[in-house]
Amino acid sequence: MAFVNLQNVAYKYPLTKTPILQNINLQVNEGEFVAIVGPNGAGKSTLCYALAGFVPHFFKGEISGSIEVAGIDSSKSTLDEWVPNVGLAFQNPFNQISGAKYTVFEEIAFGLENNGVPREEIRPRVEEAMKLTDISNLADRSPYSLSGGQQQRVALTSILVMRPKLLVLDEPTSQMDPIGTREVFGVVRRMAEDGMTVVMVEHKMEWIAEFADRVIALKDGQILLEGSPSEVLTSDLLAENGFGISRYTSTAREAKKRGLWNKSTLPVTLDEAVVGFGN
Template sequence: MPDSKKAIEVSGLSFQYPDTDEKVLKNINFSVDHGEILGIIGPTGVGKSTLAMCINGLVPQVISGELEGKVYVKGMDVHQGNVAKMSEHVGFVFQEPENQLSQMTIEEEVAFGMGNLGVPRKEMEPRIKDALQQVGLSGFEKRSPLALSGGQQQRLAIAAVLAMRPTILIMDEPTSMLDPKGKNEVYSVLRNLKDYGMTGIIIDHEVERIAEYCDRVLVLSEGEIQMLGTSSEVFTEIEKLHELTLHAPQVTEFLYQYNREFDQELKLSTKLEESIKILESAYKGV
């Protein structure tokens, strides 16, 4: 039986695409608490996006294949419902925002998804206002989405999802196509969503940001969970990450190399300020 106290529960999940020889996901088991942000990292092509699409029902209802196991969202079996119904609970933001944008104005863009859900026009207006405010785009209602920067477009894509009022947000490499300014804009929105108590799953190669914003980190490789723990637990297992062709945040890698170079056993940290204090204490002790 699913645990209704969990926002997401994945049990024995395996999936294989048609006309392929091997499963892309193999016996995946994990859960996500309400209000928790889970980061998913791993080498390219190991099934991270497939796993995300299993959680909102796109796999296998839209993208076909052979699926085993169960996925529950708020106690509901994802694969017993339909994708449209699940979109009321799970919002999905893809890596290329322009692929999600299709309307002439920003307010029409935010209204589009709500229209598909049958939200009355009178109810749409306050939702549009609230969603744009959450992503820092208030006052942009009449502009064209095409006139926005990449970071702004991604924030608009998030606003369109938020307006549908899901309690869970999945972001699949939301900053991979953006410059540093755009990345900062998107992750500042994520910080606000966490303050709202929203549950989130973020797939990203930006390990510094994953370490900073995520409560726990799941490491996927060859279709299997290789590591799962807090950001600190995962990113301080440097040698294991290196075996998986991954790396920790730069400051953690620096401390690791410092220990190797000078035969030290300094504590590894993912946080810059804490790492500076660790190094200062080490130098004072010399």
């Protein structure tokens, strides 16, 4: 049985007329790293909320179908029962900051304190998590004094420190430079290797191709395509439906039309492009 199991999920926010999610069937295995891609307004964040239990428990609205994580059915549980299983890093890291704490260290410790984790366990866990995401040097800074990319690292760390079974990340590298982005993908990959299940909304196709196990392409609240990163990210359907495309894919697609790309599959990463053009 899949660790995450969405069956025929449809959802409408209280004030919207049309469904924002429709016919969503999604299974994710334990320890799998699944990336979600899609144009603006496709419903990616809404899907994250559904996985995190905020839809329907917090946002209300109309939901049908079933959402199960770790064998628990969302409609039959409260948000309190759901929270220990799933950690969500919001699209805007600013929304994640509690506003109650003066330092990054305290901010990251906040969730553990709320959960009544013993004092002597908190420090080592926070330090370990900060080391993982390489923010030990920010420990004494005010969460509000940070750059967007640093705030995203803090937001990710404050989720990781809780050790959720399902990690849901909504564009966690949107404000990061390439080095930060690579590090975050690396950390997330490692968490998945250690058994954490990961669902990550991202636009950075090259990194997805390198690190994710599977890709779901979402459009107008429905799953348009699903498969291996290479299969999905090089599909003509993505290009035709307003998805972001790796520059290497679009270049090779053009080259193919002119007879300059001879491989059967298109590249997503620079390495794949170099190999393909080299032959």
